Structure formats: C-alpha cells, structure tokens
Amino acid sequence: MSTKTPCRYVLSLITLLLCESFSISSDIDTLMEFYNTLKELPLSNIRPVRNQSHVVTVYIDLILHSVVSYDEKTGTLSSVIVVNMTWTDELVRDYFSKEFEDEVPIPVSLIWSPGFSIYNTVTEDISLKISEIQLHKNAFLSPDGRMRNLIVGLSTTKCDANMFYYPMDEQRCEIHFVSEEPFNKVVIRPTRGMYLGGSTALQKNEEWEIADVTCKTDMISNYSKIIISFKMTRKSMHLFMNFVVPLMYLCLLNLFVFLLPESSGERVSYAVTLLLALILYLNMIADRLPNTAPVSLININIVIQLNTSCFVVLMTILTLRMYEKSQTDQPVPWFWKVFVSVTSAKCLRKPQRKIHVINVKEAEVKDEKEDENDDEEVQKSFDNKTGVTWVDVSRAANQFLFWMFFVLLVIQSVVFFVLLMCRPVPL
Incomplete structure (x- = not known):
C-alpha cells in the first residue's frame, strides 16, 4: 500500500499540470481569437x-x-x-x-x-x-x-x-x-x-x-x-532678495548726497550715478514683466523713486549754487534768513562774531599793505558778512532736504510693503 501512494501523487500532479497547461493554452487561444475578431470589426x-x-x-x-x-x-x-x-x-x-x-x-x-x-x-x-x-x-x-x-x-x-x-x-x-x-x-x-x-x-x-x-x-x-x-x-524669497532689497538700498543711498561736503566736488556726479542706476533697474524690471495692465507695485515704486532722484539732482545743483554765492558780494534775501533761523538748531551770532574778528584782523593786515581803495572793498565785504551767509543757507537747505526725503522714503516704503503684504485672496 505504501508503494501505491506515491504513484497516485505523481499521477495527480501530472494531471494537474496538464490541466493548467491546457487552460493556459485555451486562454491564449481565446485571446487570439478575441483580438482577431476586433481587427475584423470596424x-x-x-x-x-x-x-x-x-x-x-x-x-x-x-x-x-x-x-x-x-x-x-x-x-x-x-x-x-x-x-x-x-x-x-x-x-x-x-x-x-x-x-x-x-x-x-x-x-x-x-x-x-x-x-x-x-x-x-x-x-x-x-x-x-x-x-x-x-x-x-x-x-x-x-x-x-x-x-x-x-x-x-x-x-x-x-x-x-x-x-x-x-x-x-x-x-x-x-x-x-x-x-x-x-x-x-x-x-x-x-x-x-x-x-x-x-x-x-x-x-x-x-x-x-x-x-x-x-x-x-x-x-x-x-x-x-x-x-x-x-x-x-x-x-518670492529669491526675487525679493534680488530686486526689492537692492532697490531699498539705492533709495537710501540717494539721501546721503546731502551729507557730502560742498567742497568735495562729487555731489552732482554721485546723485547722477544713482539716478542712472535707478533707470537701469527700471529697465531690468520692465524686461521681466508683461506690457499689460495693471502695472506692478514694484514698477510704480521705482518710477516714484526715479522722480525723487531727479528732484534730488536738481536740489543738489541749487544748493551748490547757494554755496558758490558765498564767494561773491551778493546779499542774502530776507526769506532765506528766516529759513535759516527756523531750520538751524544753533544760534549763529556767536560763531559769526569770531569770524568777524578774524575778518577785522585780516582787514587790518591788508590796510598796511594796500591802498585806501582796497580798504573800502574789504569794509564792504565785512558789512555783508555781519548777518546770515550763503554758506549758512546752503547747509540749512541740505539738512532740511535730507530729513524731508528721508520722511518721504519711509512713507513710500511703508505704503509699498503694506500693499504688497496685504494682497486680497484671489477667488
């Protein structure tokens, strides 16, 4: 009985394998027939x-x-x-x-x-x-x-x-x-x-x-x-660091033109260089944005800063002309004296007296070496310097313009960032 049992297992295994192979071949034949039927039908x-x-x-x-x-x-x-x-x-x-x-x-x-x-x-x-x-x-x-x-x-x-x-x-x-x-x-x-x-x-x-x-x-x-x-x-972090932050630095540097001394001779070139930098910056932004409405906030901000920079160049030239008038005998108008008295934080009388003493000493030295006509010209110059000079007007104007443009820059920056951050949620 033990010898017949393995034979039965072998026969059943062979039968199972034959059935599976027949089933696989039958499935393949069915699929081939199915595909051939589909090829014939439109x-x-x-x-x-x-x-x-x-x-x-x-x-x-x-x-x-x-x-x-x-x-x-x-x-x-x-x-x-x-x-x-x-x-x-x-x-x-x-x-x-x-x-x-x-x-x-x-x-x-x-x-x-x-x-x-x-x-x-x-x-x-x-x-x-x-x-x-x-x-x-x-x-x-x-x-x-x-x-x-x-x-x-x-x-x-x-x-x-x-x-x-x-x-x-x-x-x-x-x-x-x-x-x-x-x-x-x-x-x-x-x-x-x-x-x-x-x-x-x-x-x-x-x-x-x-x-x-x-x-x-x-x-x-x-x-x-x-x-x-x-x-x-x-x-936006990449574009913010490469576009917005440098723009703020350029606008801030534009204010320091009023802190440069008039005698340096670099004020106008410094202001014009910053103006050209803003123009280049505006062209670079315009190349990235479409030529359709609405115009972007950063584009509007650059245009405002560009107009401000043009005004800075104009004011720089005017303050330099005021400074150069100190070399002439042109008197200071009364409204400029009022402007200096309002904007100046220190009284000008005390330092003016020291200047007067120096001028008197210089006039006395010149009296010994020059004739009477020269003495009259020195005396006329001395009389013109007894009040506010054009140097005082130039320095007061520079100080006023610096703080005025600084306040405008702060207001523009706050409005720009508030509008940029508080954008409405699109529907």
Whole structure:
C-alpha cells in the first residue's frame, strides 16, 4: 500500500499540470481569437453603444502632474496633465469572454476612444502632446465592459498674468478640455463628480507653489467641457532678495548726497550715478514683466523713486549754487534768513562774531599793505558778512532736504510693503 501512494501523487500532479497547461493554452487561444475578431470589426469608428441614439458618458479624472514653466510676459503655461478616462463599451463587451476575471489589454487603435481638445491652447496642436510610445499603448477592458485608458501629455495653454503684486503675486490658471463630439452623443464628466488628483500637483515646481486644484464641468456651444483650475503662488524669497532689497538700498543711498561736503566736488556726479542706476533697474524690471495692465507695485515704486532722484539732482545743483554765492558780494534775501533761523538748531551770532574778528584782523593786515581803495572793498565785504551767509543757507537747505526725503522714503516704503503684504485672496 505504501508503494501505491506515491504513484497516485505523481499521477495527480501530472494531471494537474496538464490541466493548467491546457487552460493556459485555451486562454491564449481565446485571446487570439478575441483580438482577431476586433481587427475584423470596424469598432474604432462606431460609438460603443448598441443604440446609436444613446449618449456615451465618459468619466475623466484630470490630474495635474506638474507645472513645467510659466512665462509671465507672454502669459503661457506649460504643464503635464494625466488624463484617466473610463467608459462602458457595449460593443466590445459582446465579444468579450466571461471566462476572464482580470482586465484584458486592448490596443487603442482597435476600439473607439473618446476624443477631446484643449480649448485655451496657444499652439497649433489642440490636443495633448504625447510621445510615440503612448500612441500604441493599450486600453484595459474589465469583464463588465468598462474600458479604462490613461494618457499623460504636455499642454501649452493661455494664462494671463496679473503682476500687480509682483514678486509676491498669485496666479489663477485654468485648462479647458472640450469633447470633440456634440453633447447629444458624448458627455464628459469628472470621475464621481470630484477631483481625484489631490489639491496640489504631483510634482513640485522650483518657482511656484501649486494649491487649490479643482475640476468642474461646463458647456460651450453644444459640447461638454471640463475645466481644471489651480492657484499658483510664487516662491518670492529669491526675487525679493534680488530686486526689492537692492532697490531699498539705492533709495537710501540717494539721501546721503546731502551729507557730502560742498567742497568735495562729487555731489552732482554721485546723485547722477544713482539716478542712472535707478533707470537701469527700471529697465531690468520692465524686461521681466508683461506690457499689460495693471502695472506692478514694484514698477510704480521705482518710477516714484526715479522722480525723487531727479528732484534730488536738481536740489543738489541749487544748493551748490547757494554755496558758490558765498564767494561773491551778493546779499542774502530776507526769506532765506528766516529759513535759516527756523531750520538751524544753533544760534549763529556767536560763531559769526569770531569770524568777524578774524575778518577785522585780516582787514587790518591788508590796510598796511594796500591802498585806501582796497580798504573800502574789504569794509564792504565785512558789512555783508555781519548777518546770515550763503554758506549758512546752503547747509540749512541740505539738512532740511535730507530729513524731508528721508520722511518721504519711509512713507513710500511703508505704503509699498503694506500693499504688497496685504494682497486680497484671489477667488
């Protein structure tokens, strides 16, 4: 009895292997017959319903894979989109064997597949740009007749930029997918009425933070449409450090022109150099921003600082002319004396007396060496210096202008940063 038991096990094992091999060969034959049947049938041009008056409902899950690039100047968005389409194919289901329990791959060229176009594209190609490999990929058919097809492609769409809060701006972009067949034949809808791709992109972008990704349906003429919408928030630290901070330093350096001594001879060249730097800065910002409204806050701020810098150059020239008048005998008008008395923190009488004594001593020395005509000219110069001089007027004007432009710079900076930080949340 012990010798027969191993033989029975061997026979049963051989029988099991033969059955499995027969089943595998039978499945292969069934699949080959199924594929040959599909090749003979023109199903790729017929909507997958027995009654052609019925509507085919295609459920589409649009997933934002990544944002490749965004050109603010042209308003062009390049993004990678994953499209997962599901529909019921009644015609293929009639030829599908119920013996298969798993999904069966079917070449897309042999069956009907829903077509859609990108409505807001900016290129000649209105469909997703996919690789040659994906053109020959398979769709998957379930035993219940549900067909599933996955497409990954690149879309180039229009997304107008609102650069008012640049470089801390937020952009709202949309990608419109429109069915290629009328509403009475094909209807496209989001999968289960909701977005399954998540609230952000699958892959992060170096410059933009993607959030609030939604998917909704709409109609355009007689065609159904699905819109994928998302918000892009700029990662602004890099641009803030390279654009906003240097601008503040340039504006601050523009004030120190009034602290330079008049005798140095570098005041006008210093002010003009800063003016040219602001003009170059404005051109550099203008090259990055689109030529559309609204104008960005940083652009408005640079224009204001540019006008302020022009006014600084003008005031620098005028204060230097005041300083040069001290070499002449031109008297100081009364309103400049009032200006000096109001803006000066120290009384000018005491230092003036010392100057007068020195001038008297110099006049006495000159009396010994010069004639009487020279004595009269020295006396006239001495009389003109008994009050406020043009040097005092120049220094008082420089002090007043420094604090005036400093206050204006603080006010402009506070308003700029308040408007930049307190931007409204886009709908």
